[in-house]
Amino acid sequence: MAEATATKKKNLDGAPVIDFDKFRPTRSSENARKRKDYFMTGLIGLAFVIACLPLISVLWTTIVNGLKRLNLNFLSYNMTGVVGGNPTPSGGYGGVLHAIIGTLEITGGAMVISIPIGIMCAVYLVEYAHGGKLAMTISLLVDVMSGIPSIVAGLFAFSMFTIVFGPGTINGFEGSVALSLLMLPTVVKSCEEMLKIVPNDLREASLALGVTKQRTITKIVLRTALPGIVSGCILAIARVIGETAPLLMTAGYISSTNVNLFSGQMTTLPVFVYQEYSKLNANCPVNATSACVPTIPMERAWAAALVLIIIVLVLNLIGRVVAKVFAVKTER
Amino acid sequence: MRKNILVRSIAALSGIVMLAGLAACGDNTASTPDGGSSSATKSEPISGDFQGAGASSQQAAVEAWIAGFQGNNPDAKIAYNPSGSGAGVSTFLTGATAWAGSDKALSDDEVSQSKEVCASGAAFDVPVYISPIAVVFNLKGVSDAGKHINLDASTIAKIFDGKITSWNDPAIADQNSDLKLPDTPITVVHRSDKSGTTQNFVSYFKDAAPNDWSYDLSENWPNSVGQGAKGTSGVISTVQQADGTIGYADFSQVGKLGTVAVKVGDSYNEISAEAGSKVIEDSDLDSSAKGDNRVVVKINHETTAKGAYPIVLVSYAIVCPAYKDAKQGEFAKAWLTYITSSDGQKAAQDAAGSAPLPSSLTDKITKSIEAIKTK
Numbered sequence: 001m002a003e004a005t006a007t008k009k010k011n012l013d014g015a016p017v018i019d020f021d022k023f024r025p026t027r028s029s030e031n032a033r034k035r036k037d038y039f040m041t042g043l044i045g046l047a048f049v050i051a052c053l054p055l056i057s058v059l060w061t062t063i064v065n066g067l068k069r070l071n072l073n074f075l076s077y078n079m080t081g082v083v084g085g086n087p088t089p090s091g092g093y094g095g096v097l098h099a100i101i102g103t104l105e106i107t108g109g110a111m112v113i114s115i116p117i118g119i120m121c122a123v124y125l126v127e128y129a130h131g132g133k134l135a136m137t138i139s140l141l142v143d144v145m146s147g148i149p150s151i152v153a154g155l156f157a158f159s160m161f162t163i164v165f166g167p168g169t170i171n172g173f174e175g176s177v178a179l180s181l182l183m184l185p186t187v188v189k190s191c192e193e194m195l196k197i198v199p200n201d202l203r204e205a206s207l208a209l210g211v212t213k214q215r216t217i218t219k220i221v222l223r224t225a226l227p228g229i230v231s232g233c234i235l236a237i238a239r240v241i242g243e244t245a246p247l248l249m250t251a252g253y254i255s256s257t258n259v260n261l262f263s264g265q266m267t268t269l270p271v272f273v274y275q276e277y278s279k280l281n282a283n284c285p286v287n288a289t290s291a292c293v294p295t296i297p298m299e300r301a302w303a304a305a306l307v308l309i310i311i312v313l314v315l316n317l318i319g320r321v322v323a324k325v326f327a328v329k330t331e332r
Numbered sequence: 333m334r335k336n337i338l339v340r341s342i343a344a345l346s347g348i349v350m351l352a353g354l355a356a357c358g359d360n361t362a363s364t365p366d367g368g369s370s371s372a373t374k375s376e377p378i379s380g381d382f383q384g385a386g387a388s389s390q391q392a393a394v395e396a397w398i399a400g401f402q403g404n405n406p407d408a409k410i411a412y413n414p415s416g417s418g419a420g421v422s423t424f425l426t427g428a429t430a431w432a433g434s435d436k437a438l439s440d441d442e443v444s445q446s447k448e449v450c451a452s453g454a455a456f457d458v459p460v461y462i463s464p465i466a467v468v469f470n471l472k473g474v475s476d477a478g479k480h481i482n483l484d485a486s487t488i489a490k491i492f493d494g495k496i497t498s499w500n501d502p503a504i505a506d507q508n509s510d511l512k513l514p515d516t517p518i519t520v521v522h523r524s525d526k527s528g529t530t531q532n533f534v535s536y537f538k539d540a541a542p543n544d545w546s547y548d549l550s551e552n553w554p555n556s557v558g559q560g561a562k563g564t565s566g567v568i569s570t571v572q573q574a575d576g577t578i579g580y581a582d583f584s585q586v587g588k589l590g591t592v593a594v595k596v597g598d599s600y601n602e603i604s605a606e607a608g609s610k611v612i613e614d615s616d617l618d619s620s621a622k623g624d625n626r627v628v629v630k631i632n633h634e635t636t637a638k639g640a641y642p643i644v645l646v647s648y649a650i651v652c653p654a655y656k657d658a659k660q661g662e663f664a665k666a667w668l669t670y671i672t673s674s675d676g677q678k679a680a681q682d683a684a685g686s687a688p689l690p691s692s693l694t695d696k697i698t699k700s701i702e703a704i705k706t707k
Contacts, residue, residue, distance in 0.1 A: 081360040083396040084683040088360040097358040168428015170383070252383075254411035255398065257358050264381050265411045275414070280565035283392060283584040283685040294587070 059309070066306025069093065069299045075100070075307070079255035079267075085282035085292040093296050096304050098257040102172060102266040103311065106251060107241050109176025109261055110183055115233055118187030119222075125188075126195040127217055146185035153181040154246025161250075172258070172266035175251035179240040186239055190232025194225040227323035234319035238312050244270040269308045276301035379407030382663050386412075386420020386433030387528055388563070389582055390461050390647050394433065396683030397671045404670075408663070417528050418551075424650055425449055430660045431667065432650040433461075435528020436551075437621055437628040450652035451661075452705075456625040457648040458697045460671050461680060462687040464608035465533050465643045466585075467592035469578040470571050471499060474511060475590025480602055482507045484595035485540035485633075485642075491578060492520055492537070493544065494557035499576060507595075520558025521570045521579035526551040529564065532631075532645040533580050539633035540642065582645070583608070584685035594643060597636035607641035608687035614640060617696070625653060625700040627693065644687065654705040665704040672697050 025033075073092030082094035121138065129135030157178035161169040198221050206216040222229070252265030253275055276297040284292035293299070384394070391414040398410045415423070417434040421442060424432035427449040437457050438446070446455035467488060469475055483491075487503050490496045496503055500513040523530045530553055537545035547554035561570040564581045571577040571589060578592075583603055593600040601607055614637040618630035633642045649668060655661040670676045677688040689697070 076358055077360050078358045079360075079395075080402065081399045083399050083679065084392065086682075090360060092360075094360065095358070167426035168383075168423060170428075252411060253413050254409070255395065256409055258409075264409065265383065265413075278388065278414070278563055278565055279392065280568060281585050281587055283683055285682040285685075288682075 062302065062306050062309060065299070065302035067303075069296075069303040070306055074300075074303055078257045082255070085284045085294050085296045086288070087291050093293065094300065096269065096272060096300075096307055098255070099267045099269045099272040099304065100307065100311070101257060101259060102251065102268040103241060103270075103308070105259070105261045106172050106175040106179065106247070106266060106268055107237060109173055110179035110240060111233070111237065113176060113180035114183040114187055114236070118184055118233075118236075119191050119229065121184075121188045122191035122195055123217060123222070125192050127213075127221065142185045142188045145181070146189065148181065150178075150182055150243050151245040153178045154249050156181065157246065157250050170250065170252040170265050171263055172251050172261040175247045175266065175268070176261070178246035178250050179243060182240050182243065182246070183236045186236035187233055190235060191225075191229050194228030194232060195221060197228075198224045224328055227327045230319050230323040230326070234316055237315060241312060241315075242270050242308060244274050247271050248274070269304055269311070273301045273304045273308070276304065377405040377407060378663050378666050379405065380659055380663070381409045382411070382660070382667075383429045384410070384412045384420075384431045384433060385415050385423045385429050386650075387417045387435045387647050388414035389435055389463060389528060389645060390414075390433040390684075392584065392684035393461050393671075393680035393686055396679040397667075397676055400676060400679045401667060401670050405666070410667075416526065418526060421650065424455070427656075430651075430655075430664055433647060434650055435645060435647050436531060437618070437626070437648060438623075438650060440622060443623045446652065451654040451656045453653040454623050455650055455652050456623055456627075456700060456703075457650045458625075458627045458668065458672070458700050459612075459629055459646050459689065459693060460649040460668070461645075461647040461684075462608055462612055462689065463645045463647070463684065464583040464603050464605065464641050464687060465529060465580055465645050466583045466589075466603050467578065467580050467594070467643070468568070468571055468586055468589040469592065470575060470589055471514070471516060472575050473514060478590075479511065480591060480593045480600075481511065482593050482595065482600040485537065486544045488592065488594070489537040489541040489544040491518055492522070492557065493555060494520070495544070507600075516576035519574060519577045521561055521567050521577050522553040522558055523564075523567060524553070524560025524562050528647065529580065529582065529645055533643060535631070536633045536643045539631075580643075582685075594641060596640055596642055597638075599638075601639060601641050603641050605681055605685060605687040607639055608644045609690050610637050610640035611635050611642050611644055612646065612687070613637070613690035613692055625703045627696050627700055629693070651704065653703050658706065661704055662706045665701060665706055668701045668704070669698075672701070 071092070073090060074095040076097055077088065077090060077092055077095035078098035079094045082088055085093075087093055121142075125135055125138060129138075157174050160177070161174045202220050202224060203216055206220045207213070211219075247268050248271055251268055251271070253267050253271055254265040255267070258264045258266050279297035281294050282296050284294050391412065394412045398412065401410065402408060412433070413420075417436060420429075420432040421434050421438070423429050425442065425445050434457065438455065443454045447453070449455070467483075469481065471481075474481060481504070483504065484507065487496065487507065490503065497518055498515055499518055500515045505513055528551060531549060531551045534545065534547065534554065535549055538549060553560060559570070561567045561579075564585050567579045567581050568585050568587065568589070571579045583605070591603050593602045611632060612629060614635045615629050615632040618628040621628035628648075629646050631642075631644060631646060635642055649671070651664045651668060652661070655664065671680070672689060672694060674688075677686075680686045681688055
């Protein structure tokens with residue numbers, strides 16, 4: 001090595017001489033770096049495991065406790081005629097059909113309200129308002145809205161319906177309104193981000209061909225951003241489908257099935273879980289048969305929680321499939 | 333491609349519609365009381381949507397009543413929101429619900445407010461649900477062996493006031509000479525939320541041990557002894573989790589926990605539905621309740637009746653004597669008639685472990701119910 005540097009010195013006269021040996025890592029510092037690398041990798045891995053622990057624990061507990069009562073009977077009956085811990089004539093212990101219908105209808109209602117408004121709001125922010133005052137105000141308000149506690153949304157919907165439709169109005173649509181308030185900021189935010197990452201070249205190319213702005217937005221921009229918009233909306237739904245507090249006061253609680261979103265109380269899955277948990281134990285009369293299960297409310301609550309998780313999972317899958325079907329084909 | 337998407341969306345939509353069509357079924361056939369011999373009500377079956385709200389203590393019983401009531405009136409849809417006594421009464425006073433369930437009788441103020449809601453006259457309350465309140469405890473070697481502990485009113489009051497802090501305190505040991513009590517510290521568990529159970533529980537101390545209980549009556553727990561837990565379920569699970577805990581809860585929620593046998597007269601009486609009924613039988617009506625048709629029980633906590641258990645919760649149904657909507661009146665009358673009948677009380681006893689209404693009360697209640705105008 002030393003010889004090589006000597007010849008270099010001869011060839012490049014006057015050029016600064018670099019002593020590469022100086023930069024060669026010594027064995028001890030090399031090992032120290034490796035140790036640090038292992039240590040940090042281990043630390044990051046550990047952080048990941050710790051972050052996953054509660055998630056896995058929640059899933060595991062819900063599945064273990066919920067599977068006990070989760071069967072076809074549980075999914076195909078409601079809670080009418082369920083008394084204490086006694087089994088119903090069909091051999092089950094009541095079910096969540098009414099709550100599943102309520103959850104789907106109320107969340108569907110919230111989607112119908114907030115997704116069009118949210119997408120149009122995002123289109124305005126990205127395509128029309130070029131950093132104007134109104135756009136700044138809207139962005140600020142959306143940020144503020146995303147911080148609203150869910151109970152406040154519930155109170156808002158409750159008082160609005162009380163003023164408009166008279167005292168004590170409780171129906172599923174009221175719950176939809178409360179949930180849409182919570183959904184809206186998430187929809188606007190995610191759609192805005194998705195529209196922003198659509199390449200400007202696409203818009204310019206479209207406009208250069210003489211396509212109107214309206215058609216450019218609907219056919220080019222929204223079309224390109226569609227998969228992202230769909231997944232954003234699914235996230236927003238997942239955020240509100242488990243809300244209990246606003247639905248407790250707006251949608252009510254009833255043991256029979258109600259399919260009319262606009263009249264009568266409706267039970268939703270989170271409210272059902274809460275009410276069953278509050279009951280804690282069912283009473284079995286002294287002369288009851290062994291078919292009477294005193295712990296049935298808690299078991300129903302766990303099973304209903306599992307059903308809720310499964311519904312969110314299925315919605316996620318549907319969202320992915322939809323995004324895939326409608327995605328722009330980039331390859332020919 | 334375009335057509336493809338259209339076809340797919342139509343398929344998805346019709347799938348959802350078909351699912352919705354399925355939704356109509358799913359009712360468990362309501363249990364019809366067998367044999368038409370019992371009190372054959374020839375009147376038209378009630379139909380429509382009816383709502384009630386109020387005491388969560390009544391929830392299990394109301395569920396049984398709804399199931400029983402729908403057996404005779406299959407087209408009646410009844411919802412009960414267990415939002416709490418206070419919330420239930422205020423909802424009722426807005427006219428939104430047909431009846432309210434409440435763990436305490438109406439105040440004079442509430443009675444006068446109700447005149448605006450009812451078509452004529454003022455609202456009244458009748459007792460519909462009597463539930464013994466159990467003093468539950470968890471103590472290794474005693475409660476897990478299925479043994480009861482004997483206590484008198486003054487000792488229970490001192491425990492819940494933090495004056496007695498150990499399980500082997502002489503005051504407890506003297507009354508339980510057959511038990512071997514450890515020196516575990518006592519942890520009091522009480523309700524952290526507003527509750528009629530709390531009010532009924534401490535009103536027992538106020539009457540039976542006035543020297544050891546100096547606090548005013550309230551639905552909130554009055555002192556800072558021990559720890560609070562939300563709801564009956566919270567109290568029960570907290571008591572279950574630790575050794576040396578004591579709390580109070582509705583009888584039906586006791587499960588495997590130990591219960592206190594309370595001193596009445598010279599004997600110690602264990603909790604049971606019948607024992608709870610006996611103290612109401614030995615109680616008078618509260619004459620300070622002003623208003624027509626009102627049946628308010630003044631619980632005789634110092635009863636010496638044989639076999640009576642003095643700590644009970646009396647829960648009321650609050651209705652109007654006449655409704656602006658005649659249908660609601662019809663429902664209220666039929667509903668109250670059913671739940672105070674022996675069938676209804678039996679259903680509640682099976683479903684919620686409540687005590688049946690004593691016969692001394694039912695006559696007065698029936699008379700009040702008859703005052704509801706249906707036309």
